[in-house]
Amino acid sequence: MLKEERQAFIMRQINLHNKVLSTDLSTMLRISEDTVRRDLKEMAEEGKILKVHGGAIGRSFHHPFNTENMVYAQEAKQQIAEKTIRLLKNDMVVLTGGGTTMIELAKRIPENLRATFFTISPLVALQLVEHTHLTVISIGGQLSKSSNVHIGASVINQLADIKVDLCLLGANGFSVEEGMTDSDWEVVQVKRAMIRASKKLAILSIAEKLGSSQRMKVCDLNLIHYLITELPPENHLMSAYQQLDLELF
Template identity: 85%
Template sequence: MLKEERQAFIMKQINLHNKVLSTDISAMLSISEDTVRRDLKEMAEEGKVLKVHGGAIGRSFHYPFDEGNSVYAQAAKKQIAEKTLKLLKNDMVVLTGGGTTMIELAKAIPVNLRATFFTISPLVALQLVEHPNLTVITIGGQLSRSSHIHIGASVINQLSEIKVDLCLMGANGFSIQDGMTESDWEVVQVKRAMLRATNKMAILSIAEKLNSSQRMKVCDLNQINYLITELEPDNHFLGAYQHLDLQLF
């Protein structure tokens, strides 16, 4: 495989999953980790990605408010945000994760919505607090350098003390076979705590992320109430999910 093809593949994986590990790319492409590290170093020097321990993350994810960074699949994420608004009602208590889709949602919330939002993402909190009728509460702890959400025992303890009407979360991996999956064990623990803290769970995901799996399991799909993508619910691509006990938006 040519260097340009390798780097295009790496960039695609970063766009979809926000972060890649050198070991995973090495296994996917059957190349040495040294080759992957050289590619990531070159891509970082060109300003395409940010290197982190063991891999790399996308610039648009790391700096979502930098207008010089384009958000991957932003039009689709805006569609998902508009669909998600159907689930939001006055006086609800909502819990959110982080990520660029969640930021698009925070931007789209109508100014007249009256609700309380808990979030583990300081970036989402900064966007939510612009709305005059929202009460915004951050669940604090150690800030993950790669995912920009709060992680750790203090976050899990705080989540154990609340019960919300609706939780809105992104998915790094989502498939019929493996359920919802993640690449970071600390993030898995926080997402599991978020599941325990809510009455209803909605996953917001661009369709490209469906039918993909990461290393670590968060939950089975029977724990998810809503799956929101940019596609129409009857789209043939969602065929396998149309027979599950979850509502498609």
């Protein structure tokens, strides 16, 4: 495979999952980790990605307020955000994760909505607090450098003390066979605690992520009440999910 093809593949994986590990890329591309590291170094020097220990992350997610950094599939994420608003009602207590889709949602909350939002993402909190009638509570802890959400025991302990009406999470990997998955063990633990703290769970995901999986299990699909993508529920690409006991948006 040519270098340009390798780097295009790496860029797509980062766009889809935000963080990639050198070991995983080596396996997927069937090349040495040294070659992967050279590609990541070159891409970082060109300003396309940010290198982190063991791999790389996307620039658009790490610096969401820098307009020079394009958000991958932004139009699709905006459509998902618009659909998600239909789940929000006055006086609800909502818990959110982080990510660019969640930031798009936070920008679009109706000004007349009166609700309480807990979030593990400082970036989402900064967007939510712009809305006059929202009470915004940030659940704090160690800030993950790769995902920009709070992680760790203090976050999990705080989540154990609340019960919310609706939890909104993005998916790193999502498939019928593997359920919802992620690549970061500490993020997995926080997401599990978020699910336990919630009466209902909605997953927000661009359709490209459907059918993908990461190394670590977050939950089975039977714990999910809503799956929200940019596609119409009747789209043929959603056929595998139409048979499940969850509502498609």
